Amino acid sequence: MSVLQERVWAGRLPLEIRLASSECRIYDQSDPYLISVPRLCYLPLLLPRLHAFFSPVLIADPTTTPIYDGYFTYDSVPLKWHLPIGLLYDIYVLSSSQDPATPPLPFKLILHFQNGSGLNLISAEPAVLHDAFINSVKEADFLRTGTAKPIMSLSAADSRALWGSVQSHDLATYKRIYNSLLPQTFRNIPIRIYLPSGPDGEKASIKVVQAHIPPTVSSAAGGGGAGRISMTPQTLGAALRGLMPSLFPSSRTPVLARTVLHGAVVPLGSQLEELARSATYADGWLGIVVVMNS
Amino acid sequence: MQHFPSISKAEFHDGCQAFYDTIVSVLDGNSWLQVAYESDVLSIKKEYIIKTPSTLNEKATDIVQHGNEDLIDDEDHEIICRHSSLPETDRILVEFSILWSPSYQVPVLWFTLNRVPSGISTGIETVYQHLVPETSRPALNQVGVMGGISIAHHPKSDLPAFFIHPCNTAEALYEICQQRSCRTALDYLVIWLGLVGPSFNLYIPSQLLLPAPEDEV
Known part of the structure; x- marks a missing residue:
């Protein structure tokens, strides 16, 4: 299981970040900033170095342009700063890529500092991002245990170190703290299903489906006495079939759509509790992106 | 209330509808400017007088x-x-919206600051300085990274909004309700708002607190 977690943490994504042409002194286009980042990383963490890199070509005075006013767009869609970069890529790029075997890389992003189009943005200051991360960890904790006690009983130092380990991509520290939050048995699975809209839909809209999904389901015991009920592990396919029967008519075969986690297709037969122990994003959530079969 | 201290989505809906129906009849002459219940969101607009x-x-x-x-x-x-x-005073219009949380299965109080006078920040410092009574500040400040108030995209409008973190709501309700009965979803919402509202000088009109007529059993 920890092998799976190590693989998830090792996942990286190449980014090509350009400054919005309307904010750039160089008419044609300035050099892009190229970087390979962990899929579990958050975009606002890149802002200080991007601000420094693009300062010489910024039309606005860089000294009065707040670093954390920076935001990113992909294909003109402003990206949610509180979602991990890998999840954003799966939602916006993989879900609409023609050939899943050769996904378009790098992830091409445009950086903006001016809010010219009247977008309603939140400046992802370090405290705001940290707060959003901890809230997300708490929410996952609440789903797993039915209380927020495990996270509330973390020492302040461990709580800070948990966020620090995500920023410095330090799996050893992360594991030490995070594993103390995991209960023996889960009450519910922290899972969100992202449904990007179809080609005719509005490209900015993503539907997010969330429900209380227990890790086991009762099923009639095969071959046992009449009326005997046993508990079997909940699979991804069974959960999706329950939530969206029209998209997932079968709990075993991806008839109309497939499910992507960390850039890879995840089999519908996967047991959710196993995934939720080892293959979550750093905040403890499984972010499953539904990709329609073409 | 089947799962007290949690509330199901259906119970929440019933409670909001009952809350709205009751409150429109008593709205006159108090500080609740406007109450609406639409698409699973109970919204309350209240004006705050602030010192500039x-x-x-x-x-x-x-x-x-x-x-x-x-x-x-x-x-x-x-x-x-x-x-x-x-x-000299000025006014801020605060739009509260109460939504049901699918994770926590309790109501969550969201709010946005509108018509903020020029020269006053639209950030969290304004919330603490002008909305939160001094007596509530220490308690709110003790929780979380930024205190008990966080900022995120509103689940319905996607606009930046503040919210009160709900992870302790169920426990607090449970403690309160050992002394008070919570029979209906309306009771639940009234008690919940009595718990969360005072941190923002948001008080329930006393008419809502009167016991239900005997014949309603």
């Missing part, structure tokens, strides 16, 4: 010139303003 910073600064300067410096050191704006014969 320009007023505070003028008074501060005034006092400094008169050599009364210990009042400034106190940093207590209330004291400074007491010296003003005609305090």
Whole structure:
């Protein structure tokens, strides 16, 4: 299981970040900033170095342009700063890529500092991002245990170190703290299903489906006495079939759509509790992106 | 209430509808400007009278010139303003919205600041300074990274909004309700708002607190 977690943490994504042409002194286009980042990383963490890199070509005075006013767009869609970069890529790029075997890389992003189009943005200051991360960890904790006690009983130092380990991509520290939050048995699975809209839909809209999904389901015991009920592990396919029967008519075969986690297709037969122990994003959530079969 | 201290989505819906139906009849003459219940969101708009910073600064300067410096050191704006014969005030319109949380299965209080006068920040410092009564500040500040108030995209409108973190809501309700009965979803919402609202001077009209008529059993 920890092998799976190590693989998830090792996942990286190449980014090509350009400054919005309307904010750039160089008419044609300035050099892009190229970087390979962990899929579990958050975009606002890149802002200080991007601000420094693009300062010489910024039309606005860089000294009065707040670093954390920076935001990113992909294909003109402003990206949610509180979602991990890998999840954003799966939602916006993989879900609409023609050939899943050769996904378009790098992830091409445009950086903006001016809010010219009247977008309603939140400046992802370090405290705001940290707060959003901890809230997300708490929410996952609440789903797993039915209380927020495990996270509330973390020492302040461990709580800070948990966020620090995500920023410095330090799996050893992360594991030490995070594993103390995991209960023996889960009450519910922290899972969100992202449904990007179809080609005719509005490209900015993503539907997010969330429900209380227990890790086991009762099923009639095969071959046992009449009326005997046993508990079997909940699979991804069974959960999706329950939530969206029209998209997932079968709990075993991806008839109309497939499910992507960390850039890879995840089999519908996967047991959710196993995934939720080892293959979550750093905040403890499984972010499953539904990709329609073409 | 089947899962008290949690509330199901259906119960929440019933409670909001009952809350709305009851409150529209008693809305006259209190500080609740507008209440609506639409698409699973119970929204309440309330105007807050605030003291503008320009007023505070003028008074501060005034006092400094008169050599009364210990009042400034106190940093207590209330004291400074007491010296003003005609305090200048301004208003902020706060739009509260109450949504059901699918994770926590309790109501969550969201709010946005609207019509913020120029010169006043739209950030969290304004919330603490102008909305939260002084007595509630220490308790709110003890929780979380930024205190008990966080900022995120509103689940329905996607606009930036503040919310009160709900992870302790169920426990707090459970404790309160050992003393009070919570029979209906409306009871639940009234008790919940009585728990969360005072941190923002948001009070329930007393008519909602009256016991239900006997014949309703």
